[in-house]
Amino acid sequence: MAEPRTSVEPALRLRDLTVTFGGAHPVRAVDGVDLDVHPGRVLAIVGESGSGKSATALASIGLLPGSAEVTGSATVAGVDLVTAAESQRVPLRGSSIAMVFQDALAALNPYRTIGRQISDAYRLHHRVDKTAARKRAVEVLDRVGIRDPERRVDDYPHEFSGGMRQRAMIATAIVNNPTVLIADEPTTALDVTVQQQVLDLLTGLTDDLGMALVLITHDLGVVAETADDIAVMYAGRIVETGTVLDVFDHTAHPYTRALLQATPNLDAPSRRLAAIPGVPASGANRPTGCAFHPRCPFAEQVGEACQTVDPHLTPRPGSALHRAACHFTAEQELPHV
């Protein structure tokens, strides 16, 4: 059960986070993102390729390459990871803020046992001997649902199935009890039956350990089943944010609406999925005004503003947390379909 977030300090606070990839034609991948992630809550960052969702995550944990210019702030445990020196970031990375990646096979070292990789992560932040670290590795493997952890701790990654490797990577990420866990498309490469187990594990850890979980995904089905809060990104910006009920029940951005209509729902009568016309915009090819206007069914009704004026996130009625960046819904609700 998600903690109420009133009066609780956010575990991760992003302010005006901006990421620019340099070169002859600089690309602004993330453009002024503000986000709060609270302990015991799941924030889903939703977006398609080029939306900046992964760059936001990597900037938050300070893992972007030197070629990326990051401005703004990403505050964890009172330290701004954007401006802090690497020597200040290192003790936080892994212990206060940790990350789980999409491809566990690429993230795990094929030459080291699972147990060794987990205990190495533990010993980076704890002064303990190998026996104690190994004991801790067995403990977290058990926590992430690996059966017979005493034996499997000595296995190599190739001896684990895809779902087990993802669990092992989660074990490595939570071994130091981080306050923030960022999971970047953690189930995209998994079969649906395994996906469900891994999502249950991640939300269970959030509830039991009081972690703040940032779940990055393009799948609104996954979001509906796991998220407490949502931020929808398009072309480097947040276009709609609020609680899961704000965004699903009172959708206030045409892009969010279009994504929902393009998402199949096995619980609803079969229908042809509504396609979103055009091509997703990104920081590299950002249209003027509202970046979504070339694909938006309401842009014509609003007129010139959509093509020329950049909409800002403004509050939507009914919830203190619900905000959207849209000229159309600033004046009226989206019509029912």
Place this chain on the structure above:
Amino acid sequence: MSEPLLSLEQVSKTFRGRSTPFAPPSVTHAVDEVTLDVKPGETVALVGESGSGKSTLSRIALRLLDPTSGTVRWDGEDITRAHGRGLRTLRRELGVVFQDPYTSLNPRQTVGRIIAAPLRNQGLPRDEKTLASLITSVGLSPEQLNRYPHQFSGGQRQRIGIARALATGPRMIIADEPVSALDVSIRAQILSLLDELQQDRGLALLIVSHDLAVVRGIADRVAVMRAGRIVETGRVEQVYADPQEDYTRALLAAVPVPDPHRRARPLPVD
């Protein structure tokens, strides 16, 4: 009822590992005595998790893999052991769309040349008018024939792959995970395109997918594969509404539903 266009009868494919002095070779039954028909104008979805054998089966149907046993028929004719010229008709009448629009198009060839390749192989005319009509039919414009794949988005590349599959005027198309590499907002575009082409041209369509939700809106029949076998098959409405097998039920139940009111996890409090 019309005769099947593609017919797989008791088809098996076994892969053997290397034997060592101390152990016999490992044997994998990737496809195990599978029977599946696709009739003209019909859309069939072949659904399964990774390792279920669905891609192996589709490669056997395409005659890119030889089955270990069983019979592959095309339009009634046994083509199980056909080679070279014997496959000429199949190559003209059965098109294929691959999963990854980034690796399945030659980056050094123009789109026009890519689309013309099947026509070249078949010695069919490939004049500008033919190519222009092909690329228009997938929602792109003739001016784009001179461009290269990297100048297109993922969705547009998949359209190019579909145009190539349509080039020889096939009677059937096999699409292996045609939308799994695409953005959500683009998937519906490509599925609608396949659906329209199927209806306009009376094509038969075999869609291989791991995603039960994606194929529901476009398939007539669905076959669920597990561990090399088809465990359940039937009309789409019937299988989705009233699955007979536990495995199908589990697969359906695991698909996330985009409605927070249906979820197991408690909703947030504020």
